[in-house]
Amino acid sequence: MPERIVSMHAFYKSKGEGVDGFLSRPMTSGKWPVILVIHEWWGLDDHFRDMTRSLAREGYVALAPDHYHGKVTEDWEEAGRLKTSLDLDRATREIIDGIQYVKGLPFVDPDRIGIVGFCMGGGLALLAICRTKEIAAAVIYFQSMYPDPAEVANISCPVLGHYGEDDIYTPKSEVLAFEKLLKDNRTPHEIHFYPNAGHAFVNDKHPELYRKEAAEASWPRTVEFFQKYLKTGRAP
Numbered sequence: 565m566p567e568r569i570v571s572m573h574a575f576y577k578s579k580g581e582g583v584d585g586f587l588s589r590p591m592t593s594g595k596w597p598v599i600l601v602i603h604e605w606w607g608l609d610d611h612f613r614d615m616t617r618s619l620a621r622e623g624y625v626a627l628a629p630d631h632y633h634g635k636v637t638e639d640w641e642e643a644g645r646l647k648t649s650l651d652l653d654r655a656t657r658e659i660i661d662g663i664q665y666v667k668g669l670p671f672v673d674p675d676r677i678g679i680v681g682f683c684m685g686g687g688l689a690l691l692a693i694c695r696t697k698e699i700a701a702a703v704i705y706f707q708s709m710y711p712d713p714a715e716v717a718n719i720s721c722p723v724l725g726h727y728g729e730d731d732i733y734t735p736k737s738e739v740l741a742f743e744k745l746l747k748d749n750r751t752p753h754e755i756h757f758y759p760n761a762g763h764a765f766v767n768d769k770h771p772e773l774y775r776k777e778a779a780e781a782s783w784p785r786t787v788e789f790f791q792k793y794l795k796t797g798r799a800p
Contacts, residue, residue: 566621566622567590567591567592567620567621567622567623568590568591568592569588569589569590569591569617569620569621570588570589570591571586571587571588571589571613571616571617571620572586572587572588573585573586573587574586574587574627574665576661576662576664576665577661578654578657578658578661578662579654579657579661583629583630583633583658583661583662584629584630584633584634585608585627585628585629585630585662586608586612586613586616586627586628586630587616587625587626587627587628588616588617588619588620588625588626589620589624589625589626589671590620590621590623590624590625590671590798592798593671593798594671594798594799595670595671595672595673595798595799596623596624596625596671596672596673596676596797596798596799597623597624597625597672597673597676597677597678597790597794597795597797598624598625598626598627598663598666598667598672598673598676598677598678599619599624599625599626599627599677599678599679599680599790599794600626600627600628600629600659600662600663600666600677600678600679600680600689600692600699601615601616601619601626601627601628601680601681601685602628602629602631602659602679602680602681602682602685602686602688602689602692603628603630603631603682603684603685604682604683604684604685604764604767605643605644605646605647605683605684605708606636606637606638606643607630607632607635607636607637607643607646608628608629608630608631608632608636609636609769610769611767611768611769612628613628615628616628622787622790623797623798624678624790624794625666625669625671625672627662627665627666629658629659629662631650631655631658631685631688632646632650638770647684647708650684652688652691652709655688655691656688656691656692656695659679659688659689659691659692660692660695660696660698663677663696663698663699673798673799675700676700676794676795676799677698677699677700677794678699678700678701678702678703678790678793678794679692679693679699679701679702679703680702680703680704680705680786681702681703681704681705681707682705682706682764682766682767683705683706683707683708683733683734683763683764684708684709686704686705686706686707686708686709687707687708687709687710687711688709689702689703689704689707690702690704690707690709690710690711690716690719691709691711691715693719693720693721693723694711694715694716694718694719695715695718697720697721699721700721700793700794701721701722701724701789701790701792701793701794702719702721702722702723702724703723703724703725703726703786703789703790704723704724704725704726705725705726705727705766705782706726706727706728706731706733706734706763706764706765707725707734707742708733708734708763710738710741710742713745716742716745716746716749717745717749719746719749719751720751721793722751722752722753722789722793723746723751723752723753723754724753724754724756724785724786724789725739725742725743725753725754725755725756726756726758726766726782726785726786727739727755727756727757727758728757728758728761728762728763728765728775728778729757729758729759729760729761730760730761730762731761731762731763732762732763733762733763734763736757739755739757743755754785754789756782756785758775758777758778758781758782759778760775760777760778761775761777761778762775765778765779765782766778766779766782766783
């Protein structure tokens with residue numbers, strides 16, 4: 565049975581600067597595992613707010629930090645400019661500081677932290693797991709940024725990756741190179757390709773990108789992966 569949930573604006577400090585976000589959580593008492601949700605190049609829009617709610621219903625505290633600090637767009641050119649202008653070290657620090665923020669909340673189990681990222685957010689999620697060992701499981705959807713192989717060698721948590729067969733922004737050659745790094749580093753991982761799907765195939769707010777069959781196939785795998793590594797459900 566889905567959890568009864570509540571959602572709200574969130575705020576925390578990172579390097580002395582404020583980070584806004586959107587947080588959803590189960591209403592039932594207890595301490596729950598956490599999943600950080602890292603948005604695409606459009607910004608923290610309704611799609612990612614909805615995603616935090618979906619994860620909360622599965623039994624997680626879900627926090628989506630706003631790495632654009634209030635900017636949201638549906639324009640491809642503006643999204644590209646926002647993404648390529650982003651201070652990546654700052655954004656990664658915001659994720660890591662977000663972990664410290666949620667660990668201090670009374671309804672969070674601080675030992676069960678996961679992350680899921682999409683497109684630009686997939687690249688940021690990868691940078692985060694390269695730079696902290698506090699994340700126990702990571703799900704990466706079609707990352708469009710590729711950390712240095714020397715950083716990828718630092719990943720210590722299991723990784724699940726989802727990719728469209730027809731993706732021209734995250735081409736299969738990049739995915740296979742990334743998978744080889746994981747294999748060479750003996751990082752536990754699963755990689756899934758979805759036929760007739762391109763980039764951002766799970767974003768139902770963009771019908772030109774959304775592919776229902778691929779999205780509905782990938783999501784149960786994501787939920788099962790987090791259940792396996794974060795042991796979903798409340799702690800005593």
